[in-house]
Amino acid sequence: MKTTISYPTKAGMGKTGSWRVFRPVLHEDKCIKCWICWVFCPESAIERDEFPKIDYDFCKGCGVCANECPVNAIEMRREEK
Amino acid sequence: MKIIDTANNIAALAAKMARPKVISAYPITPQTTIVExxxxxxxxxxxxxxFIRVESEHSAMASCIGAEATGVRTFTATSSHGLLLMHEMLHWAALARLPIVMVNINRAIGPGWSIWSDCNDSIAQRDTGWLQFYCSSNQEVFDTIIQAYRVAEHKDVQLPVMINYDGFILSHTSMPADIPPQEEIDSFLPPYSPEWKLDVDKPITHGNIIGPEYYMEVRYDMQLSQMKAKNVIKDIDKEWHKTFGRSYGGLVEEYMCDDADTVIVASGAIGAEAHASVDELRKKGKKVGLARLRVFRPFPREELKKIAENSELIVIDRNISVGMEGAMATEIKAAVGNDIKQFIAGLGGRDVTHKDIIRMYELAKENKDGWYSVEVE
Amino acid sequence: MVSIKDLPENEYVLEGNAACPGCPITIALRTMLKALGKDTIITVPASCSAVIQSLYPKTSFAVPTLNIAFEAAAASASGIEAALHAQGKDDITVLAWAGDGGSYDIGLQALSGALERGTNFIYVCYNNQMYSNTGVQRSGATPYGAWTTTTWTGKKEKQKNLAEIVMAHDIPYVATASIAYPTDLYRKAKKAKEIKGPKYMEIIAPCPPGWRFDMSKTVEMARLAVETGAWLMYEFENGKLTFNGPSKGIIDGSREPKPVEDWLRMQGRFKNITDDDLKEIKKELKERWEFYRKKSQLF
Structure with a gap:
């Protein structure tokens, strides 16, 4: 019997990091670990490690994290190449 | 236990004895007494x-889909405009491979409002992927509902089943029926064990976007399952016969077809009425038989082809595919490859008595056919 | 009061999904599911969320999810809930997750039916004020003056107030929220989970391509909607209406809302509104605040 059953998996659409034009870069020295970037990431691409850890395989580069960071600890840098 | 009751009350009893965990329905004449x-x-x-008291037939089918997808047996019933409103969800249920069982009381479509028998409601659902049964007696309604769960839930089928019968002619007419004890029904129909379900311990997503590289295989699998359903229906009919002593011939119930030079093909109440016509014509020495089409989907192509090898077919349709002809006639011609005689009769509840069927036979022998009581006679 | 740090780390919306960058829906759903947890079944009608899941045979949703026809989310939830109840699994939460098109418009009948018959579920309308999935057409939730691909010169009608229609069903819990206030949303979802019967939540979800703003501003837009009073956050529970966050002050008069122009001017969809349109929008907002001021005094 065949019907449209799908299984949960990361990378449903592949490594969506390739969609990115700007790359969020965290400056740990400024980070206050408020986790605002984590809670607002539309991609679940920020992990709560010692500092916020951005998963560049999947981050689509929307920049919500940088926009919301209360201490400007995240900088959006144009991707090279 | 022998009872005398209407097809609707008997359908409700059959549904009860099948032990559905969820029933969801919306009232419509002439289905109402089932849900009451x-x-x-x-x-x-x-x-x-x-029992979910929904606000529409669309929601009745949507909630049956939700319930069945959560792993339980369901039942619903409708008629006419109710069935038409469900149309989108009928496709959904079939593609989701959910073995929902539904009774549809055949009733004409408006405007003007007509509450009388006519099969255009269910014929319009022909391509949804549902199996379609047409019953001719209250006993057959009972037996078919129980059998339908076995067929629908069979691992080779896994498709929903629609059981049709004529509004008022069956739905509100009392006839005798033999009702087996619950234990016997329980052993014939074991509890439902779903092929897939929504389960928090094994999360899946059902029905998200599917690309062209996969879609055709899903459809193809439905087609294969409908084809396999032919044998499943026949086997279950035989098993029913062995257990309860009654058989309906599986897909097509044949009556005096063996030596017949002419076979009347009909379904539902007209199919029952045609018995009397055959008896009367036989008395006059006519070699006539009756092939009562019990199952319209999957279509019994091989069975009809075999019958047509030695006899001329007279097909009586209680439906019209406007712009073409009766839907059964079209399909029978495609199946048998012969020329046939075909009548449209009984739309909007117009009476079709055994005498009318004899008259159609006579007209066919005069090389006439068409809309009975409208353009011929 | 729960803080951001306290929110569970479990993720049920997986990385590498098909959402647009900056999508508000995944922000909302992540927070919702953090509150509801793994024992949740979702039903999703046609909407952006059907796309976000990714393509068969993969899914980015890690809780059981049923996709269903556009108008059928609430009805399918009734079926799921009935089947769970029949199996003695009343501890599982049923979440209908629909957009404004599927709630305000095509799904309204099924929603009303499920509320009236007491289905034990949470219905969430994530409101992006338009049919984003089909390419930004106007819906019953699109505000006056907004450009969409079916209102090229701006919508001439006001949006309807679906939450008021829902409250008329006298259900135990109605709440509105904004993705910019995740702890408020989390608290409301937790509360909804604990209440038996039909619960309705509506979340403002600013859509970057639909509203025409930069994708980094999604949360800012949702915050400004609240700070300008264009969106109100409240709870209606046991006959009591309570406003939350900045909405509280705007309704009781203790807080001056930011000028609505601050919100409108950031959105391409309001680019062509006239001064008269702006007056109309402001008038409408004043009337809405006044309506709720009176209502909160009544209840």
Whole structure:
């Protein structure tokens, strides 16, 4: 019997990091670990490690994290190449 | 136990004895007495089931889909405009491979409002992927509902089943029926064990976007399952016969077809009425038989082809595919490859008596056919 | 009061999904599911969320999810809930997750039916004020003056107030929220989970391509909607209406809302509104605040 059953998996659409034009870069020295970037990431691409850890395989580069960071600890840098 | 009751009350009893865990339905004439009865069974505690009193037939089918996808047996019933409103969800249920069982009381479509028998409602659902049965007696309604769960839930089928019968002619007419004890029904129909379900311990997503590289295989699998359903229906009919002593011939019930030079093909109440016509014509020495089409989907192509090898077919359709002809006639011609005689009769509840069927036979022998009582006669 | 740090780390919306960058829906759903947890079944009608899941045979949703026809989310939830109840699994939460098109418009009948018959579920309308999935057409939730691909010169009608229609069903819990206030949303979802019967939540979800703003501003837009009073956050529970966050002050008069122009001017969809349109929008907002001021005094 065949019907449209799908299984949960990361990378449903592949490594969506390739969609990115700007790359969020965290400056740990400024980070206050408020986790605002984590809670607002539309991609679940920020992990709560010692500092916020951005998963560049999947981050689509929307920049919500940088926009919301209360201490400007995240900088959006144009991707090279 | 022998009872005398209407097809609707008997359908409700059959549904109850199949032990659905969820029933969801919306009232429409002439289906109402089924859901009234089921509501009573549930409220009195006779049937342990959830009864969802939905606000439309569209929601009736949507909630049956939700329930069945959560792993339980379901039942619903409707008619005419109700069935038409469900149309989108009928496709959904079939593609989701959910073995929902539904009774549809055949009733004409408006405007003007007509509450009388006519099969255009169910014929319009022909391509949804549902199996379609057409019953000719109250006993057959009971037997088919129980059998339908076995067919639908069979691992080779896994498709929903629609059981049709004529509005008022069956739905509100009392006839005798033999009702087996619950234990015997229970051993014939074991509890439902779903092929897939929504389960928090094994999360899946059902029905998200599917690309062109996969879609055709899903459709193809439905087609294969409908083809396999032919044998499943026949086997279950035989098993029913062995257990309860009654058979309906599987897909097509043949009556005096063996030596017949002419076979009348009909379904539902007209199919029952044609028995009397055959008897009368036989008395006059006519070699006539009856092939009552019990199952319209999957279409019994091989069975009809075999019957047509030695006899001329007269097909009586209680439906019209406007712009073409009767839907059964089209399909039978495609199946048998012969020329046939074809009549449209009984639309909007116009009476079709055994005498009318004899008259159609006579007209066919005069090389005439068409809209009976409108353009011929 | 729960803080951001306290929110569970479990993720049920997986990385590498098909959402647009900056999508508000995944922000909302992540927070919702953090509150509801793994024992949740979702039903999703046609909407952006059907796309976000990714393509068969993969899914980015890690809780059981049923996709269903556009108008059928609430009805399918009734079926799921009935089947769970029949199996004695009343501890599982049923979440209908629909957009404004599927709630305000095509799904309204099924929603009303499920509320009236007491289905034990949470219905969430994530409101992006338009049919984003089909390419930004106007819906019953699109505000006056907004450009969409079916209102090229701006919508001439006001949006309807679906939450008021829902409250008329006298259900135990109605709440509105904004993705910019995740702890408020989390608290409301937790509360909804604990209440038996039909619960309705509506979340403002600013859509970057639909509203025409930069994708980094999604949360800012949702915050400004609240700070300008264009969106109100409240709870209606046991006959009591309570406003939350900045909405509280705007309704009781203790807080001056930011000028609505601050919100409108950031959105391409309001680019062509006239001074008269702006007056109309402001008038409408004043009337809405006044309506709720009176209502909160009544209840």
């Amino acid at each position: 009865k089921l509501a009573q069974y549930v409220e009195s505690g006779e049937l342990k089931s959830e």
